[in-house]
Amino acid sequence: MDLIRHLELFEAVASEGHFGRAAERMGMAQPPMSQAIKRLEAELGCVLLERTSSGAVLTPAGARVREAAGRARQAVAEVRAAAADHALAPVRLLVDPALPGAWAAAIVRDAEASGLAVDLEPVPTEGALQRARAADLPAVVLAPFRAEGLRASGAAPALLWEARHEAPRSRTTALVHEKASAAFLARLARELRGLAVGGDLVPMPQATALGRLAAGRVHAVISTEAPVLPEALAGSVRVRSLPIGRASAVFHAVLRRTARDRATVAVHAAAAATLARVHDA
Amino acid sequence: MPDLSTPAGGTSAPGAPDPGPCGPGTGGSLALGDVLRIADRLGVDVAVAAARADGTGPVLAHRSQEPWPGASLYKTLAALALLRVPGLDPSERVTVTAADRVPGGAGLSLLGDPVTLTWRDLLRSMLVGSDNTAAQVILRRTGIPALDAVAREAGMTSTAVGTTAQTVAAAVSARRTGGSGTGTDRDDSLLAEAASDAVLGSTTTASDQLRLLTALWQGRLAGPADTELVIGTMGRLVQRSRITSAFDHPGARVAGRTGTWGPFRHESALVMHEGEVPIAVCVLTESLEIGRLLPAVDDGIGEIAAALVGELRSSR
Numbered sequence: 001m002d003l004i005r006h007l008e009l010f011e012a013v014a015s016e017g018h019f020g021r022a023a024e025r026m027g028m029a030q031p032p033m034s035q036a037i038k039r040l041e042a043e044l045g046c047v048l049l050e051r052t053s054s055g056a057v058l059t060p061a062g063a064r065v066r067e068a069a070g071r072a073r074q075a076v077a078e079v080r081a082a083a084a085d086h087a088l089a090p091v092r093l094l095v096d097p098a099l100p101g102a103w104a105a106a107i108v109r110d111a112e113a114s115g116l117a118v119d120l121e122p123v124p125t126e127g128a129l130q131r132a133r134a135a136d137l138p139a140v141v142l143a144p145f146r147a148e149g150l151r152a153s154g155a156a157p158a159l160l161w162e163a164r165h166e167a168p169r170s171r172t173t174a175l176v177h178e179k180a181s182a183a184f185l186a187r188l189a190r191e192l193r194g195l196a197v198g199g200d201l202v203p204m205p206q207a208t209a210l211g212r213l214a215a216g217r218v219h220a221v222i223s224t225e226a227p228v229l230p231e232a233l234a235g236s237v238r239v240r241s242l243p244i245g246r247a248s249a250v251f252h253a254v255l256r257r258t259a260r261d262r263a264t265v266a267v268h269a270a271a272a273a274t275l276a277r278v279h280d281a
Numbered sequence: 282m283p284d285l286s287t288p289a290g291g292t293s294a295p296g297a298p299d300p301g302p303c304g305p306g307t308g309g310s311l312a313l314g315d316v317l318r319i320a321d322r323l324g325v326d327v328a329v330a331a332a333r334a335d336g337t338g339p340v341l342a343h344r345s346q347e348p349w350p351g352a353s354l355y356k357t358l359a360a361l362a363l364l365r366v367p368g369l370d371p372s373e374r375v376t377v378t379a380a381d382r383v384p385g386g387a388g389l390s391l392l393g394d395p396v397t398l399t400w401r402d403l404l405r406s407m408l409v410g411s412d413n414t415a416a417q418v419i420l421r422r423t424g425i426p427a428l429d430a431v432a433r434e435a436g437m438t439s440t441a442v443g444t445t446a447q448t449v450a451a452a453v454s455a456r457r458t459g460g461s462g463t464g465t466d467r468d469d470s471l472l473a474e475a476a477s478d479a480v481l482g483s484t485t486t487a488s489d490q491l492r493l494l495t496a497l498w499q500g501r502l503a504g505p506a507d508t509e510l511v512i513g514t515m516g517r518l519v520q521r522s523r524i525t526s527a528f529d530h531p532g533a534r535v536a537g538r539t540g541t542w543g544p545f546r547h548e549s550a551l552v553m554h555e556g557e558v559p560i561a562v563c564v565l566t567e568s569l570e571i572g573r574l575l576p577a578v579d580d581g582i583g584e585i586a587a588a589l590v591g592e593l594r595s596s597r
Contacts, residue, residue, distance in 0.1 A: 144324025184326030
């Protein structure tokens with residue numbers, strides 16, 4: 001029997017003191033209400049209500065059961081509330097800070113369209129991988145990386161932008177990134193060499209990079225977002241996107257292969273699907 | 282066609298202890314922490330197994346029981362199987378024609394005209410240059426069950442020879458077992474890349490490679506002359522950019538066998554130092570990208586082997 005439901009009906013009769021009024025309040029007819037209380041009494045093995053000519057009166061056992069039933073109902077409500085909180089809590093998705101803003105927005109929008117709430121947390125790839133391996137956290141990371149234990153989506157290459165100084169005083173190339181992985185830097189340096197963008201590749205925040213570009217102290221700034229240049233630089237700096245087949249930032253959505261939580265798995269799948277749609281071909 | 286669902290080899294050898302998945306700095310071995318740091322820096326996956334070739338001392342291992350596409354690592358088995366063919370004269374001449382050719386980057390696979398050479402030289406071309414055509418001709422003579430028999434004697438439990446398409450599919454489905462999620466992923470791109478590749482390859486584990494090297498060095502798989510021929514020929518491996526490159530110091534020699542396909546770069550080798558028991562080491566790697574040269578990964582395989590061999594030599 002559905003004990004919680006039967007206790008609810010019993011509480012209704014107890015508070016109304018009348019089978020008919022209680023049945024009406026619960027939106028049912030009197031006979032099934034009476035039968036339900038009989039079933040409950042049989043289940044619990046005691047008489048809960050004394051039927052009188054004017055209605056129903058709680059027996060001493062019924063009074064104690066009513067009290068306990070109130071607590072049980074409260075506990076069940078708490079269980080439902082906890083589940084509801086969890087169901088509504090957004091899944092955290094770790095994203096490398098280089099993820100283009102338009103992609104980040106598309107991931108959140110696509111996820112919400114399929115009923116998933118997502119909060120993005122920018123975390124550089126190395127840290128994100130450690131956390132993704134340690135817990136069931138989905139992440140969008142920058143290749144290449146050690147994929148041990150992780151399910152990785154297909155590769156999603158993003159356009160890289162180059163802002164190049166016309167008359168640089170340095171051969172250093174700046175990469176707009178707070179904390180790029182060694183693996184990504186090595187890969188990108190090789191690709192840039194293929195495009196004759198030579199020199200050391202140094203990761204730094206955007207403001208630092210553009211400041212040094214203005215002073216000619218880096219000869220180029222590479223970023224995954226098209227740079228917005230101050231007017232003062234317009235004459236001395238040229239902006240172009242690098243050819244996608246030659247140099248790019250490649251993203252993958254990853255999640256521990258053993259992850260089971262439905263919302264987490266769904267967010268990873270949604271992020272993977274979005275990456276497959278928005279990537280630059 | 283070989284049945285990849287039933288691995289070659291018996292079940293006699295105990296599995297090498299494997300500390301299981303771990304992050305840098307864990308697992309009880311400093312060298313294994315170094316291995317994972319190198320792999321992280323290069324952005325590749327890695328499985329390793331290493332131990333003294335006489336079977337004494339510790340075994341260093343990471344993901345050593347997982348099946349990987351081993352590509353040409355099977356060629357050591359092929360050489361041993363050829364030398365065991367009853368009544369085969371290694372100096373008998375064989376003519377290889379254009380019809381025998383299979384794709385490959387070295388040896389007879391590069392040539393267009395008929396070539397006549399001995400079984401022994403076919404073996405040399407297969408081991409020194411990783412010549413796919415020489416391997417195919419040898420396997421046609423031995424049959425794949427003969428390789429399975431060598432593997433069984435070496436105590437290998439999870440190694441099988443098959444086409445690249447079969448071996449990649451077998452290894453990928455093993456690592457997907459028990460996984461969750463819908464939709465396609467990177468493994469699907471890998472399967473698509475391998476789907477039509479009929480060149481012979483293998484599935485294997487780092488542990489199995491360790492067993493093979495150990496049994497070979499201990500002379501359990503061939504007589505003294507043939508053992509010397511195989512190890513000596515492996516010492517002349519053309520591709521020196523992986524494990525060999527890390528041991529170019531005086532007094533060191535490497536007898537290695539590489540395996541390369543798509544994102545996979547491997548080497549199994551005996552690293553020999555004068556006056557010491559050789560160290561058997563296997564390094565299996567997988568990059569995210571397919572079809573790039575990635576010399577840093579070749580280098581990294583050497584670095585990884587050096588870390589493992591260094592720890593084992595100093596633990597004497």
